[in-house]
Amino acid sequence: GQSDGVAAAKANIDRYSKIPTFEAPGEAFDAKACMAGKSIFTIPASSSIPFIKTIADHRNEIAKQLGFEHSIWENQGNPTQWIQGIDFSINNNFDLISLLAGADPRFFEPQVKAARDAGLAVVTAHLTGLEQDVPGGVTSATAIDYKTAGSLLADWSIVQTDGKVNALVLVSNEALSTDSMVSGLKAAFDTNCPDCKYEIVNVPISDWATKIQPTVRAKLQADADINYVIPIYDSMSSFVVPAITITGKGDSVRVATFNGTPFVIDFVREGQVEMDVGENLDWIAHAMLDAEMRILCGLEPVRDSKVPLLIFDRNNAATAGTPAEASKGYGDDYVTGYHKLWMIEK
Amino acid sequence: MHRIDIKYEAERFGLVFVWIALILLFGVMRPETFLTWSNFSTIFGSEAVLVIVTLGLIIPLTAGDFDLSIAQNLTLASMVTAILNARLGVPIIATIPLVLLIGMGIGVVNGAITLYFRVHSLIVTLGIGTFLHGITLWISNSQTISGVSSSLIKYVIVTRILGIPIEFYYAIILCAVIWYVFSYTAYGQHLLFTGRGKEVARLTGVNVGAVRMGAFIASGFMGAVAGILYTGTTGSANPSSGTFLLLPAFAAAFLGATCIKPGRFNPWGSVIAVYFLVTGINGLSVLGFRTFVQDLFYGGALVVAVMVSQLISGRKERSI
Amino acid sequence: MHRIDIKYEAERFGLVFVWIALILLFGVMRPETFLTWSNFSTIFGSEAVLVIVTLGLIIPLTAGDFDLSIAQNLTLASMVTAILNARLGVPIIATIPLVLLIGMGIGVVNGAITLYFRVHSLIVTLGIGTFLHGITLWISNSQTISGVSSSLIKYVIVTRILGIPIEFYYAIILCAVIWYVFSYTAYGQHLLFTGRGKEVARLTGVNVGAVRMGAFIASGFMGAVAGILYTGTTGSANPSSGTFLLLPAFAAAFLGATCIKPGRFNPWGSVIAVYFLVTGINGLSVLGFRTFVQDLFYGGALVVAVMVSQLISGRKERSI
């Protein structure tokens, strides 16, 4: 029945509403010792996207702590620059290339192949969902539980409306994680609220600034009963929020989203966005590096990074700081957890 | 100007008729949702920023110069507004004049380099625009900055007149001012002469340098106004906000030059062009078309509109 | 041309000297990584697509027309190549001519509308470009398409000569062809006269319409070549590939017009301008500067380079 579905959704929401605990992705190993003389080269999808830039910078600090060589290829999201970065890392004898958070290897398979032929490991980090295949011929893919993130967005709206969702879902098909999130979202609606209505609209990332606003406005006009807008990536909300304000539907339409970008958590605190499923960027930095070090150390590669999700709503948004900061509000026992795992702390 | 001539009037108002036809078409297909005042107030309220950028562009365009930096000027203005107000706590009343000054300062730099070094404005403003983008990324640390004072938001979109957010009226007022300047002041005439023949303008005693400098400053000012309104609309500033407005604004400026005063960049034409294109996009979304159809419409409408306008005018050779 | 005049030679090769100075600067700072042949072969190889887009732009620019659709033409060509080859299994040898034909067809459409309706090429190509973007999103369903035949990849980047991927040589060959056409054929002079004095050209028996049409077709062809090489470089096609290239290509075209043949769009100047800008960006990445510094460099270098070139030439008035 419907109330069962709502209850199931509520349970799922509750599970991700508390500060997460550390879960080891694999066995412990002596990171300092086995990483000595090894080097990692990080190509972020774009260093002008704060989310990614922050992860890359935190990785740098951890690498410094562990005493191995780590370089970041600063770029502006242009695939030509990614390609230059790969060539650069081959020429300069790095051991592993980490394609961070959106540098999609399908955009440059020939270069990936060249790197692997030259003996480098190529890893995607924070790109695919747990259930997705390794893309573009890379060595391995360190995955994130996007599917659950998608289900949380659906479950949240189900709980809040008591099973009467009419949602506009904004996605960007060209990002690999979209498939995973959408499958989670659909599954949650199918099982917990088969009567809920939702429409999925694709807006390519490069068209966010021009197309999200008019699309959202027109959809809200066309269907006066819409009560949720779910942009699956929270950076879309800077265009979603004004579209809702301009149509004068601030009271009836709410926003639920994913990523935990600081300004969106600010929006949550101020009430323009209802909830944001967040990830701890510092945690991601640790987890991705952990998986990559395991490859270089000859250990069993991990696929599930065990990076947890945390729901921010107006009750806990302030724990992320005012204004919000990238890795605040998630607790910090994971730091000790990783240090123990890497045997730099007992 | 004062002649009454049916063909000429058809040419002047051709785009307006096409716009009305489009509204009727969508209206017939979706009377209950499309043809409502709330839908139109949404359409009008939403594109004020684009209107202002377009108005900003046509000033230097009339004087024969391109200002490609206006989009990045907007982004910087938006970011500076957010940082000063939300992060440093400067009251909005002090922030606005400061940001406007920065915008005009950027106009001065564009003008000074273009004029003193006699370089094509296209490359100068492209370079300055890229430089400004660098500054925006720097001061914002590539972050979206939110938390802007609600009084700004109130005086940009929350307050409504006839159901339309107030920023629409700001855009219309700016349009009226530019129209007055273009039509009824010596400066407007100087702009026009400068754009069509610098040598002729100079020989008739127009201080071409000062006129062009004035145009750059005006577009810098408009860029800053648009930036402030952008921040007020979204309640935040993101480091790539303006980038996507540049080409649509150029499209609207050139499309606008096919109506009202055909053959000249003109403010009312620009406004009509913006809202014609936006109406189409809105209607297609209301009808539930996929988003790529917006691009097909946008590109197609642009080309067809100028073609039709040229057919009406007998395919007249024009300098723009 | 044949006068030897130190000032003029300084003007012609000014940008080359600045480029060398930049290389030395980065070289001193990072001799072991920046100043390696492998780094330069990366730089030369990876920007061949941008070089070709820039070369494509300067042909209509010389004839006085803008082709803003070239970036979307590239994207479409890249996408069609990937879809035909990877999805529909059309062999690459059949795909390439088809894609080149599509590119030239787009040139024909641009030219036909611009010429028959006498509309400014800026707005026509902006409209057509947006329309093409819509088509690209449509046929690709907004997805990245990978899995292109390895033989294409082999003949684009895997094969190397002197360590530089072969696509660089394709770009250089195209540059040489355009240089030959501009300098040693009647068509080159006709382009120039069409751009600078349409009436003079027409009265001297130049078929101005055919010349402009030829320029649009040539830039459509170059856009398609760039698209095929893009697919060959990345082994895939994504629906926003060209978007990044338009403004840099314009910047390079105008910057290139300050050297080698100052005051005229010219192919070798364009190539030098592309590699000058790219060298700077690459060097900053190697040094690990944050990305906003890349924008500051790009914008600043553009403006400073044209300023310096104008200072050398005595701030001469130029039409471009």
Added chain:
Amino acid sequence: MIATQAGAAERKPSPVERLSICGLTKVFGGNRALDAVDFEVASGEIHGLLGQNGSGKSTLIKILSGFYAPDAGSISIDGHPIPLPMPMGRHEAMGLAFVHQNLGLYPDGTVLENLIAGDHGRLNSWRIDWRQEAARARALFATFKLDLKPNDLVETLSPVLRAQLAIVRAADRIQHGNDTGSAILVLDEPTPFLPMDDVQALFSMMRQLAATGVSIIFVSHDIDEIIDVTDRATVLRDGKTIGSFDTASMSRPQIVEMIVGHALKTDRTAGDTVKTDVNANVVTSSVCGRLIQNLSFEVKPGEILGLTGLIGSGYDEVPYLLNGSTTARTGSLVVRGNTFDLGTVTPARSMKAGVVLIPADRQITGIVPELTLLENVSLPVLGNHERPGYINHKKLRDNADRLLKHFKVKAEGPDQQAGDLSGGNQQKIVLAKWLQLNPVLVLLDEPTQGIDVGARAEIYDFLNTLCAGGASVICATSEFEQLEAIAHRVLVFDRGQVTVELKDGDVTKSNIAKACYLKATTTNAQN
């Protein structure tokens, strides 16, 4: 010709000259366009400024208007030195108004917009009352009897009307513009565009203005005009002042000698080059254009055929119809046996058949000012090389060097920009560009417009040489004197039709003038 005004010779020099120029120097690159020029203009005086092409007249005027900054020298008005360079837009306040050699009109603006352009003193910059301005313009046009409407686009006006607009604009400024009471009107070659009676209208306007105390500087290459209208005149040669004189005290040959620096033969007559015994080189039949109706004529080898008439008679349309630059409604042209349909022929095809057109508006249709002389003269001969499509730069350069020498162009060399040459030298470039093709038929529209006496004679020589080689020339011009000098035969047009044909000995300035002005009676008779 109307005799020089009686009062002019008796003018008393005022104690302080209205305008006095002293030691004015302007150097362009290495070229001294003006070299310590001195001259003075009294109040109420019409002062002629004469000199060969490139002697510095326009440069002097552009310095007066603030367009160029001089390198040395001083200018004073009514004894008060004025700051140099003249500040932009300030010349009106000092009582200076200009009609520049290229008129300074903006073609896609309306007549009214052009009329009030730069009228800073009178207009309220913050509120232009278009209705009132239009009324004022209509009144102004009525006073000067001009057929101009405020809303017409300038690009649709005939050259005459454009010139008149520019002149009336300057005159208007002079009348209301100055607060100082000292007004100077500067006209840089305003007459080449004008038919005879408009020239006379202009002259009476000038005299009217002078009578009210306005000083006028009048540049012309037409010595008769100078003699007719000016009180005094100054001659420049190679940027130097050769002398100033009372016009009444000088004869025509004396003036010519001052300008060119040596005595010149008096008007030459057309050479004896017409081959009457052979078939016609060129036959046109039933040509209809915008004004031209049903025009048919023949031209023999070696013949120079003049076309003239009053403005609006359509004679100036003919050259453009015959080479396809303007499409004819109907008509055909036979050149050495090849027949062309004028409804479809293109400039490219007529070029191939040996037909060339030398247009009047050299800045727009003759040369590209920003390209080099080499490029400009080479354009029509690019295809003439051993390999099709391949350009042999060495040959082109040698060719250009030869042409510059042959046509006596005053230039630094083939790499100079064409826009840097003086008007007359630009015209020689246009001639060189076309005559190198050894054409069968040369179509000329106002070939000596703005060309000095010396250069004019040179151009006539080129045409005669061409005719001696068996080519035919068709020359449309409003300068009767020129036709008298070169034409073997003249067709006088009225309302699109030939009304009078004059031959050989009958081709005199006065006969042509009579044919033009007595049209009313003759037209009726011939219809």
